[in-house]
Amino acid sequence: MSQKTFFIRADSCTGCGMCQLACSLVKVKEAGTGRSRIFIERLVMDGLMVPHICLNCKSPACIKACRRKAIVKDQATGWVSIDRERCNNCTLCVAACPFGAVIVAPDNEVLMCDVCGGNPKCAEMCPTGALRFAERDRGVAGPAEKAAENIFKG
Amino acid sequence: MSNSGGHWSAELKFAGFQHLVIKGKADRPTYLWIHDGEIEFRDALFLWGKDTYECEELIKDDLGDQHIQIVKIGQAGENLVRFANIIHGLKRAAGRTGMGCIMGSKMLKAIAVRGRGSLKPHDPGKMLETYSNHFRQITSTKIYPVISRYGTLTIFGIQNQSGMISVKNNQFNYFAEAEGKLDDEIFEEQYKTKTLACFACPLRCSHRYRIDSGPYAGTWGEGPEYYMMAGFGPAVGNPDWDLVLAANTLINRYGLDVGSTSSYISWLMELWQRGIINDKDTGGLNLDWGNKESVLALIHQMARNEGLGGMIGQQASRSADVIGRGSGKYLYTQRGMIHESPENTRASRATSLAASTASRGSDHLKGRCALEFFAMPPEVLQKIYGRPVASDFRSWEGKAWMAVWTQHFTTMADSLGYCKFATIYPGSTHNLGYAQFCETLKAVKGWDVTPDELMEIGERVWNLQRMFIRRETGVMRAGDIPPSIYFQPQPLEPLQGEKLDRAEYDKALDEYYEIRGWTKEGAPRPETLVRLKLDAEPSHLI
Structure with a gap:
């Protein structure tokens, strides 16, 4: 079965935050950015906008870092998610994630994207294609292991 | 009275505040x-x-957070330049009315905001659905591919080629030298480095740019808009992008207003052209049309309060009295504020009327009746405006109503926090309108409001502003007249010979007041205030 994940093109990101609002409305029924599972690093002086979202790595560093086995990867879909029953918000995964994609909410709860069952509203609401949800191997940006390099490709 | 796009207001809301009222003043610089x-x-x-760029970095370092949103003033505001802006980010500006000067007088350098809270909508599911629908609606209009690529720069070519631009302080209405040089596509190819957006907006009309070669190599910044392009292009007799961009960076760093700064510079250049001022007045600056170094020097002077530019910055429209020698004849003002330099819409009647009667005077944001320019069929106009409006922009028929309608609409868009470029304001009939405003209000607040009710709220705001103007300035009808140059014929094709006829204008103004329920002097009649439930408005509010 082919697996889908996110692809990021920072070059195309305008920093509008529509993905954050969409996420927040879907996940917590609020319009805001604090509890959104996608985070946009807005480096204003550099003119660089970098979306951070879980890329569902093949071999996730967050899983290795977690001492409570609270992060799981679904072998069929490839999606990584947090088991809220087991997580104690220690933030070891936040430190481990190479993409800065694990988010700490204002109340210190650790948040991670769960791809909304394969139908993420954030990617649908992205006006520029900076954030896409596509098949991992035949996808728009190649394999996810290359994601970090690809983020800054044109 | 001014507004600005960007991220700051959303951040303020997330920080738990809706409005800030700044009273009194600090005794030392404060943020x-x-x-x-x-x-x-x-x-x-x-x-x-x-300057504002340094301020952006210093505050973020001071507070140790890169995600703060900041509004601030540059040296222009500190030095109380009468047309200093409040700048947000690197380009977004609350411009025209000297709000930066007010902040400077309060010694308030900046307001930094960080909010991690959120808005609790009445119906989150409905809000998301409405938001998605409006997103699709905005991005499927014909104007979207253009505006998301060039932003307002695209207006320049249209205005110039229609003979509706101010060249050399409104002496001419078409700038041939700009053809093939000052052009949105050239900006895109040669200077643009990045596209950016305001919060939650798919239109992304902001651009980063960098100048790679020539005398201003290394200059970078964000912007520019049509007003910058026209104000530091034709208005000062310059056909080159490099000056437009160099001036844009300087103006945003200093926190000056584009329209006013370029208008005063083009006025000085006309005085120089006519021999009214000479190099003794300018301190040695040569103010020939298109002299780039002098244009930049005047900007430096204005912000730093030095020399001739400094005097202009401090005196604004009173500069004509300081210079004397008949210089006031070439200074085009309204309600004491200089006319926006790129704006030359005397050929289009509704826009002239609506911009001139706007509360702050000479205001394209409330006054631009863009649908007037496209010669739309009368049926389409009737459908939008609900009354007959002539297709020809040179006709006065129905234009008083078009002006009133546009003023209410733009006021509502501002009050609700919409960007006007996502609405029908810039000339796309398929963009958002009252119906979509109502849908959003229903989802976010749970209010059942109708388009007519929203229009009436716009009218109430408009009347409240008029009462404020009457109380504070007493200038009513006399302030509703366009600059004198609008009554002179345009010298060049296209639209050669077009002008406003004073008698026709006065007649249209009478009609405009009549529609509003105002007296011939331009004051709301008592029965109008009763109808709008403004008759009992506490005097401290008006």
Whole structure:
């Protein structure tokens, strides 16, 4: 079965935050950015906008870092998610994630994207294609292991 | 009275505040730090004298957070330049009316905001659905591919080629030298480095740019808009992008207003052309049309309060009295504020009327009746405006109503926090309108409002502003007249010979007042205030 994940093109990101609002409305029924599972690093002086979202790595560093086995990867879909029953918000995964994609909410709860069952509203609401949800191997940006390099490709 | 796009207002809402009222003044440079429900006054001595770009970095370092949104003033505001702006980010500006000067007088250098809270909508599911629908609607209009690529720069070519631009302080109406040089596509190819957006907006009309070669190599910044392009292009007799961009960076760093700064510079250049001022007045600056170094020098002077530019910055429209020698004849003002330099819409009647009767005077944001320019069929116009409006922009038929309608519509868009470029304001009939405003209000607040009710709210705002103007300035009808140059014929094709006829204008103004329920002097009649439930408005509000 082919697996889908996110692809990021920072070059195309305008920093509008529509993905954050969409996420927040879907996940917590609020319009805001604090509890959104996608985070946009807005480096204003550099003119660089970098979306951070879980890329569902093949071999996730967050899983290795977690001492409570609270992060799981679904072998069929490839999606990584947090088991809220087991997580104690220690933030070891936040430190481990190479993409800065694990988010700490204002109340210190650790948040991670769960791809909304394969139908993420954030990617649908992205006006520029900076954030896409596509098949991992035949996808728009190649394999996810290359994601970090690809983020800054044109 | 001014507004601005960007991220700051959303951040303020997320920080738990809807409005800020700044009373009194500080005795030393201060900035405000607002975060998650708290407001802190902080020392801004280390920021005083810094430009807006430096300020952006210094505040973020001071507070140790890169995700703060900041509005601030540059040296222009500190030095009380009468047309200093409040700048947000690197380009977004609350312009025209000197709000930066007010902040400077309060010694308030900046307001930094960080909010991690959120808005609790009445119906989150409905809000998301409405938001998605409006997103699709905005991005499927014909104007979207253009505006998301070039922003307002695309207006320049249209205005110039229609003979509706101000060249050399409104002496001419078409600038041939700009053809093939000052052009949105050239900006895109040669200077643009990045596209950016305001919060939650798919239109992304902001651009980063960098100049790679020539005398201004290395200059970078964000912007520019049509007003910058026209104001530091034809208005000062310059056909080159490099000056437009160099001036844009300087103006945003200093926190000056584009329209006013370029208008005063083009006025000075006309005085120089006519021999009214000479190099003794300018301190040695040569003000020939298109002299780039002099244009930039005047900007430096205005912001730093030095020399001739400094005098202009401090005196604004009173500069004509300081210079004397008949210079006032070439200074085009309205309600004491200089006419926006790129704006030359005397050929289009509704826009002239609506911009001139706008509360702050000479205001394209409330006054631009863009649908007038496209010669739309009368049926389409009837459908939008609900009354007959002539297709020809040179006809007065129905234009008083078009002006009133546009003023209410733009006021509502501002009040609701919409960007006007996502609405039908810039000329796309398929963009958002009252119906979509109502859908959003229903989802976010749960209010059942109708388009007519929203229009009436716009009218109430408009009347309240008029009462404020009457109380504070007493200038009514006399302030509703366009600059004198609008009554002179345009010298060049296209639209050669077009002008406003004073008798026709007065007749249209009478009709406009009649529609509004105002007296011939331009004051709301008592029965109008009763109809709008403004008759009992507490005097401290009006």
